[in-house]
Amino acid sequence: MATPTAAPSRGRYLARRVLRLLVSLWIVLTLSFLMVHLIPGDPARASLGLTAPQELVESRRAELGLDRPLPVQYLTYLGDLARGDLGVSFTSRLPVSRLIGERILATLHLAGLALVVVLIAGVAAGLLATVVAHSGRHRGTDLAFSGGSGVLVAMPEFVTAVGLVAAFGVTLRWLPVAGLAGPDSYLLPVLALASGPAAALARIVRAEGLRVLDLEYIRTARAKRLTRSRLYLRHALPNCLTATLTVAGLTLSSLVAGTVLIENVFAWPGLGSAIVSSITQKDYPLTQGLILVLSGIVLLVNFAVDLLIMAVDPRSALGEV
Amino acid sequence: MSPLARFTAWAGLAILVAVAVLAPILLDGPAGRIDPANALLPPGGGHPLGTDELGRDVLARVLVATRLSLGISVTATALGVALGVLVGALPAVVGRRAARLIGAGVNLAVAFPALLLALFVAAITGGGVYGSTLVIALALAPVFARLTQTLAASVQGAEYVAAARLLGVGRARLLLRHVVPNVAGPILVTAMIGISGALIVLSGLSFLGLGVQSPDVDWGVLLNQALNRMYTNPAYALAPAAAVVVGGLVFSLVGDALAVTLGLQPPPPRRGGRTPRRAAAVGDPGGALVHAERLAVTVPLPNGADVRAVRDVTFTVAPGERVGVVGESGCGKTMTALAVAGLTGPEARIGADRLEVLGEPLPPGGRGAGRRLRRTLGTSLAFVFQDPLGSFNPVSRIGGQLAEVAVVHAGLTRRDALRRAVTRLADVRIADPERVARRYPHELSGGMLQRGMIAMGLMNRPRLIVADEPTTALDVTVQREVLALLDRVCGETGAGLLLISHDLAVVAQTCERVLVMYAGRIVEDLPVAALTTGPAHPYTRVLLASVVDMATDRSRPLAAIPGRPPDATADPPGCAFAPRCPRAAGRCATELPELIPVGDGHRAACWHPIGDTA
Numbered sequence: 027m028a029t030p031t032a033a034p035s036r037g038r039y040l041a042r043r044v045l046r047l048l049v050s051l052w053i054v055l056t057l058s059f060l061m062v063h064l065i066p067g068d069p070a071r072a073s074l075g076l077t078a079p080q081e082l083v084e085s086r087r088a089e090l091g092l093d094r095p096l097p098v099q100y101l102t103y104l105g106d107l108a109r110g111d112l113g114v115s116f117t118s119r120l121p122v123s124r125l126i127g128e129r130i131l132a133t134l135h136l137a138g139l140a141l142v143v144v145l146i147a148g149v150a151a152g153l154l155a156t157v158v159a160h161s162g163r164h165r166g167t168d169l170a171f172s173g174g175s176g177v178l179v180a181m182p183e184f185v186t187a188v189g190l191v192a193a194f195g196v197t198l199r200w201l202p203v204a205g206l207a208g209p210d211s212y213l214l215p216v217l218a219l220a221s222g223p224a225a226a227l228a229r230i231v232r233a234e235g236l237r238v239l240d241l242e243y244i245r246t247a248r249a250k251r252l253t254r255s256r257l258y259l260r261h262a263l264p265n266c267l268t269a270t271l272t273v274a275g276l277t278l279s280s281l282v283a284g285t286v287l288i289e290n291v292f293a294w295p296g297l298g299s300a301i302v303s304s305i306t307q308k309d310y311p312l313t314q315g316l317i318l319v320l321s322g323i324v325l326l327v328n329f330a331v332d333l334l335i336m337a338v339d340p341r342s343a344l345g346e347v
Numbered sequence: 348m349s350p351l352a353r354f355t356a357w358a359g360l361a362i363l364v365a366v367a368v369l370a371p372i373l374l375d376g377p378a379g380r381i382d383p384a385n386a387l388l389p390p391g392g393g394h395p396l397g398t399d400e401l402g403r404d405v406l407a408r409v410l411v412a413t414r415l416s417l418g419i420s421v422t423a424t425a426l427g428v429a430l431g432v433l434v435g436a437l438p439a440v441v442g443r444r445a446a447r448l449i450g451a452g453v454n455l456a457v458a459f460p461a462l463l464l465a466l467f468v469a470a471i472t473g474g475g476v477y478g479s480t481l482v483i484a485l486a487l488a489p490v491f492a493r494l495t496q497t498l499a500a501s502v503q504g505a506e507y508v509a510a511a512r513l514l515g516v517g518r519a520r521l522l523l524r525h526v527v528p529n530v531a532g533p534i535l536v537t538a539m540i541g542i543s544g545a546l547i548v549l550s551g552l553s554f555l556g557l558g559v560q561s562p563d564v565d566w567g568v569l570l571n572q573a574l575n576r577m578y579t580n581p582a583y584a585l586a587p588a589a590a591v592v593v594g595g596l597v598f599s600l601v602g603d604a605l606a607v608t609l610g611l612q613p614p615p616p617r618r619g620g621r622t623p624r625r626a627a628a629v630g631d632p633g634g635a636l637v638h639a640e641r642l643a644v645t646v647p648l649p650n651g652a653d654v655r656a657v658r659d660v661t662f663t664v665a666p667g668e669r670v671g672v673v674g675e676s677g678c679g680k681t682m683t684a685l686a687v688a689g690l691t692g693p694e695a696r697i698g699a700d701r702l703e704v705l706g707e708p709l710p711p712g713g714r715g716a717g718r719r720l721r722r723t724l725g726t727s728l729a730f731v732f733q734d735p736l737g738s739f740n741p742v743s744r745i746g747g748q749l750a751e752v753a754v755v756h757a758g759l760t761r762r763d764a765l766r767r768a769v770t771r772l773a774d775v776r777i778a779d780p781e782r783v784a785r786r787y788p789h790e791l792s793g794g795m796l797q798r799g800m801i802a803m804g805l806m807n808r809p810r811l812i813v814a815d816e817p818t819t820a821l822d823v824t825v826q827r828e829v830l831a832l833l834d835r836v837c838g839e840t841g842a843g844l845l846l847i848s849h850d851l852a853v854v855a856q857t858c859e860r861v862l863v864m865y866a867g868r869i870v871e872d873l874p875v876a877a878l879t880t881g882p883a884h885p886y887t888r889v890l891l892a893s894v895v896d897m898a899t900d901r902s903r904p905l906a907a908i909p910g911r912p913p914d915a916t917a918d919p920p921g922c923a924f925a926p927r928c929p930r931a932a933g934r935c936a937t938e939l940p941e942l943i944p945v946g947d948g949h950r951a952a953c954w955h956p957i958g959d960t961a
Contacts, residue, residue: 050455057467064471072473160693180596182547184554185588188574192581240692242737246800248690249732250752251725260751264742276458283460287551291574302555305470313470320463328458338742 039336047329054321058314059103062090065310073116073308089114090310112318113311115304122315126297130319132206133285133296137323139212140219140281145274148224151175152231152270157258159232160239171232178225183284187218187291204293215292219284223277230273234266241265267338275331279324286320353607356600363597367417370410378407387579397580399572408569409586416565416594419480420545426484427545428538431491436499450496456489464489465548469557479558483545494537498530532609539602543595550591566590636811636843637664637687640701644682647694652916656682656695658867661942664811669837669844671854671875673890674864675912680847681733683864684815687845688730704728705810725756729804729842731833733816735796739788745772745799746784752806764806771802775832794825801832809840815847830857851878851894860948863887866913866923869942872950883945883956886924922954930955 062069070086071078091099106113112122155171158164181189194201194214202211238244239262247261289298297316304312382402390397396405434453438446456464464486472478552558553567561568566587573584644657657679664670672680685691686702689709702709705727707720732738740748749771750764759767765784772780775798788796797817804812814833818826834857837844848854854861855875863871863884871884882888913923922928925935935954942952 046455049451053455061467061471066472177592177596180543180599181592182551182595184551184570185591188570188577188584188588191574191577192584196577196581242732242734243740245690246730246732246738246803247740249688249728249730250755250803251721252751252755253721256755261740265740267742279458280460280462283462286462286466287555290555301466302557305466305557308473310470317463317467317470321459324459324463 036336040333043329043332043336047325050325051322054318054325055104055107056100058318058321059100061314061317062092062310063096069310073310086116112315115312116309117304117307117312122311125300125312126315126319129296129300132294133289133298134323136212136215136219136288136294136296137281137285139216140223140284141278143216143220144224144227144277144281147220148227148274149231149270151224152228153235153258153263155228155232156235156239156262159236171228175225175229178221179229181222182287183218183222184287184291186221187214187288190214190218191291206295211292215288215294218291219281219288223281223284226277227270227274231266231270234269235262238262238265264338268335271331271335271338275328278327278331282320282324282327352600353604356597356604359593359597360601363413363417363594366410367414370407371414374404374407374411377404378411379403387576387583389580390582396582396586399580399583400576405573405580405583405586408564409566409590412564412566412569412587413590413594415476415559415563416546416549416567416590419476419483419549419559419565420542420594423480423483423549424487424538424541424545426480427487427541428491428534430484431488431493432495432534434488435492435495438496438499453489453492453496457493459489461486461490461544461548462551465552466557469552474552474557474560476559476563479549479552482552482558483548486548487541487545490541491534491537494534495530498533502529536602536606536609539605540599543598543602546591546594546598566594634666635663635703636666636668636705637662637845638701638703639663639683639687640699642683642686642699642702643697644679644686644691645696645698646682646692647696648916654915655867655918656915657686660864660867660869662862662869662872664843664845666810667837667841667843668860669846669858670860670862671846671848671858672862672864673848673851673854676849677912677915678864679867680849680864681815684813684845684847688728688813689724690730722756725752726807727810729801729809729812731797731800731804731812731814731817734820735793735800736788736820738800739796741788743787744784745786745788745791745796749784749799749803749806752803757807767806768802771805772799774805775799775802775836777802792825793821794829797821797825797829798832801829801836805836805840809842811843811845812837813845813847816849817846818853819849826853833857851890863890867915868923868952869950870924870952872942873946874948877946877949881958883949883951883958884953885928885930885955885957888957922952930957 065072068083068087070083070090070092074083074086087093091102094102110123112126114120115122115125118125151171155168155175158171159168178186191214201214202208205211235258244257244261247257252261285294285296286298286301288294289296290302293299297320301313301316301320303309304316380403382398385394385398385402386400388394388398388402394404394406396409399405399408434449438449441449465482468482468485469478472481474482549558549565550567550570553565554571555567556571559565559568561572569587570584570591573580573587576583640661642657642660643655646654646656648654660679660683662670672683674680682691682695686695686697687704689704691697705723707723710717710720739745746765746768749768750759750761753759753764753767754761757764769780769784772783777783777795777798783791783795783799791799797820800817801812812833817833818829821829830853833844833846836842844858846854846858851861855878858875860872860874861878862869863873863882863886865886871882871887873882873887878887878891882891913919913926919936921934921936921938922931922940925931928935932955938954940952940954942950945951945956
């Protein structure tokens, strides 16, 4: 009476996700190509300023390839990209791929470390809050959790960062507030980046946990007379994971965006500080390359989260066909 | 959301609007007066938060900046909502293929962080007041497109839309007259929360120097300027930071408050206290599997009322005995079963003069069961639930869920436990048990899962099986198989059975004794054989008459019980069945009949029992 084996539907789910990833990547590629063309007026003129001599503008037009027909430009762009050539920065005259290569690790370290903090702190705090709320005792603790996490969620990361700088950098003078030098320079940026998402995750875990704990199979588990820790960790937690991971995935991609702000507060030598200066300096090739890379990271993260959800929840493959 | 939080939301909004309107008029002087002699003063004197690098008053500047920050956020959100709703409503009017394309595009955009979208657009438009407004509108639009799509899809499936379509209402009119009014509420609420998102993105952009540009000033620009003066005047930075947080909070709160006002969200339920009314008394452990005296279960409702699900129920189950509990839904039979198994939820209050299961007194509420009691119940009491699919953990395999019982309570290794699980699955006549053990619950049929649930109960040696409506969720043919299985299992293991069912036929087929419940009380306790010879309680009579079998005369209307069971929160003085009872008279409405013997192994709670044999 069993339905057909689950393997084919999982395969199909996977194929769909890969297809979605490829299509998204293509859209991002195309949009970043179009960026220069969407700039109102003449982008070459815009990047050089109104007073630049005409021949300089012409040579920049040629450098951007704007003097050729659009389809040719698009194909050249794709071809260059395939070879890892993202063009040359206007301001530094260095290859964009090299500039990105020099900075990407700083950003990935920052985002990665923040993610670890978000997952560990968020899930742990959420589980504790679930247990507290479900027991029905400790109403005060439950309220404090809701209020505190609500405020943390509402704090934009750059505001948290400014607060942390004011407290630990300026007033207490305990920690460095600018640049990347030694492990202690990670502390404030990671904290600023992670506190909001961790609080959001904890709230989701609590809400999901309370929902799951009222379900019938938890009653079955209670009927098995398991210990409380086994009940929470083996039966409730895995069932909260789908929703948790979905939210964590969204948080994670916003974490990548958050690095842009945080890097500018802490003068972090990563992609985020580079993209802002490239935009203000109208360094279009660099902006294009950075948007491409940051978007690519976001898309890959979303894809990885989808795979994780599939691994954790056998039903997800069925619901999504 | 408490009334206080709602008041805070609206008051906060009023204050923000007042500041945005008045501050630029009243504080233009102190905010704009350049006074280099008084640059970067610390808080104090005439400047509550000190002065900036040009000697302007910080507090005044922050207050004046409110207008631009809120103005851009509100305008951008309005634009974003309009654009999003337009895109989101498109699938309803265009063809199916175009609709899918739009849907996919929106899904992609939603998964993308708003700030990254905003950076992309900012690179094209270059900042400024108008550029920033456009940037934020475009970054917010996908969220509202998706929301509109979801809402429109749910509305389109609704019956009144189908009816309008049948009447030949055109697409545009359908959209305007039927779809839009029904999606407007949720969109308005989300728009309020969107404003707080817009404020944060705008402040972020301005902070980065990509949004509003000096000499225009919003909170983000102020924060940027302040960060560089952090060491001389920290208060300078904290004021715009606080403004961003407060502004964001107020609009999210207003969104929540609006949701409550529009009736989109019920106010959250209050969880009642759960101190036990009376602790279960410890008595000598007789031989009975279940010994309940004056058992009562009360469940608080969110509105503060108490549902008295079970009232003064007294009964026993002897070793090996099969007892059925019948009654209409809401009569308390499931609560009785859960209370006996110590499985009522944390909010239920349990009281009893005596409540013992398998010779062990249960602690009130089923909480804090000690190690010994947990092991006794875990090994000797099996529970079969009504909904087999919902009762298995969806993310682990059947075999593992069965094995867990033996691992935890019998100390088996996982491998041995899995082997035992396969044997038990075979015992309940599941074909190819090894394959089934590797399946997830959603891959099996309801009948299969219910057999699996019974097999789970057999993992150790049960002395009592409690089955709560074990066949209700199953097909008729499967029902018979599961009942036969329960019967066989009890016969082979000598376990007692407490079978809960609304179906008298099911109980008559499986049990030796029947407890009939009505409005939380046992109204009759009789041997199954007595069902045919003559129940004493009028309620049992009508229940019996409503049983449909092959012999039922189909030319006559089905017997139904007139009236409805009483409100479970009420506490009428007399017999609860009196208002529906054909024999009700005299004291029935005023005095509660006790459950008293009316024959051999036969008790009834009625002032006028039928065929009075006592």
